[in-house]
Amino acid sequence: xxxxxxxxxxxxxxxxxxxxxxxxxxxxxxxxxxxxxxxxxxxxxxxxxxxxxxxxxxxxxxxxxxxxxxxxxxxxxxxxxxxxxxxxxxxxxxxxxxxxxxxxxxxxxxxxxxxxxxxxxxxxxxxxxxxxxxxxxxxxxxxxxxxxxxxxxxxxxxxxxxxxxxxxxxxxxxxxxxxxxxxxxxxxxxxxxxxxxxxxxxxxxxxxxxxxxxxxxxxxxxxxxxxxxxxxxxx
Numbered sequence: 022x023x024x025x026x027x028x029x030x031x032x033x034x035x036x037x038x039x040x041x042x043x044x045x046x047x048x049x050x051x052x053x054x055x056x057x058x059x060x061x062x063x064x065x066x067x068x069x070x071x072x073x074x075x076x077x078x079x080x081x082x083x084x085x086x087x088x089x090x091x092x093x094x095x096x097x098x099x100x101x102x103x104x105x106x107x108x109x110x111x112x113x114x115x116x117x118x119x120x121x122x123x124x125x126x127x128x129x130x131x132x133x134x135x136x137x138x139x140x141x142x143x144x145x146x147x148x149x150x151x152x153x154x155x156x157x158x159x160x161x162x163x164x165x166x167x168x169x170x171x172x173x174x175x176x177x178x179x180x181x182x183x184x185x186x187x188x189x190x191x192x193x194x195x196x197x198x199x200x201x202x203x204x205x206x207x208x209x210x211x212x213x214x215x216x217x218x219x220x221x222x223x224x225x226x227x228x229x230x231x232x233x234x235x236x237x238x239x240x241x242x243x244x245x246x247x248x249x250x251x252x253x254x255x256x
Contacts, residue, residue, distance in 0.1 A: 022129065023067070025212050026201055027089035029182050030068050032175045043123070043244045044074035047154055051119045054152045054253050058118035064108050064143055065126030069094030069101070076101055079119070084111060086129075109138040113146060120146050121154040125247055128158030128218035131194065136221055137229045144233035147254040153235060155250045156243055161192055161220045179206055194219055226250050 023030055034040075051058050059080055063072045066083030067090045075081045082102040085091050091103050104113060108122065109130055120143045130136040143153055165188060175182035181204035186197050197216040202209065223239065227250075230237040235252035243249030 022216055023087055023214065024089045026184075026199070026214055027068065027087065027093050029175065029180070029201075029203055030090070030093070031070060032177065032180060033173045033182060033184060034070070036173055036175065038070075038124075038245070040070040041074045044071050044078075046244055047071070047121055047123070048075065048078050050154060050249075050251060051121075051152045054251070055118055055150055058152065060117045060148075061119040061121065062113070062117045062143075062146055064111075064120060064122040064139075065124075065129065066090075066094060066103070067124070067126070069097045069103075071121075071123050072101065073097055075121075082113070082117075084108070084113070109135045109142060111142055116146055116148045117151060118148055119152045119154070120144075123154070123156045123244070125156055125158035125218075127155055128220070129216075131217060131219040133219075133221065133225055133229075136219065136225060137232055140226075140229040140235075141233045144230075144235055144254060149254055149256045151254045153230075153237075153250075153252050153254070155226070156245075157221065157226060157248050157250065158218050159195075159220055159247065160222055162222075164188070164191055164195060164220060180204070191220065 061079035061081045063083045066072045066085050072083045084104045084106050086107055094103055130139045170185050170187055172185045183202045184199055186199045195218050199214045202211045230252050237250045237252040240249040
């Protein structure tokens with residue numbers, strides 16, 4: 022996932038996504054539930070686009086499965102502790118005041134069993150009174166495929182990118198084939214990346230939190246209209 026496109030990921034999403042503003046929203050939510058929170062883990066941190074801003078507010082660490090995405094994050098945050106690992110099975114040997122999993126990365130858990138394992142792993146890394154924030158992927162009833170091709174474009178002096186993918190019909194799992202064409206002064210390349218994401222119901226998320234000993238709140242709007250789950254670990 023994002024193995025070949027990691028280098029253009031930030032340029033693509035900068036066309037519509039305000040990572041700084043979203044990080045501020047997440048910070049406000051965390052502080053409202055745990056005033057004075059100072060340590061944070063960003064699970065599925067990707068290129069560190071949120072983590073860059075959260076690191077200015079917390080002693081922050083990141084975790085991601087993709088070495089290519091982590092390579093970009095390390096260039097952005099050379100002083101940060103960044104870990105390569107699977108969100109459904111990781112143990113960093115420490116706890117945090119806050120753990121976040123943003124931009125629908127939880128969809129890569131793919132199955133209900135792995136969703137439950139991922140939430141449990143994140144919950145285990147919370148200090149007592151710590152806050153867990155998870156931004157979900159689309160629910161099955163909220164998926165709008167097929168909706169025709171979806172595209173993103175970057176037009177910079179030394180970088181041209183076109184990414185096009187279709188939104189196929191799906192119920193529990195959606196498979197996205199992302200077609201890329203990238204032009205730089207060194208040449209032009211094209212490739213396809215295949216992304217498979219699980220679509221979980223609200224009850225799937227609630228059950229996963231409760232199985233981990235957490236009682237979540239659900240905000241149906243969240244950071245970008247996909248909702249948000251938030252829970253505080255008991256003392």
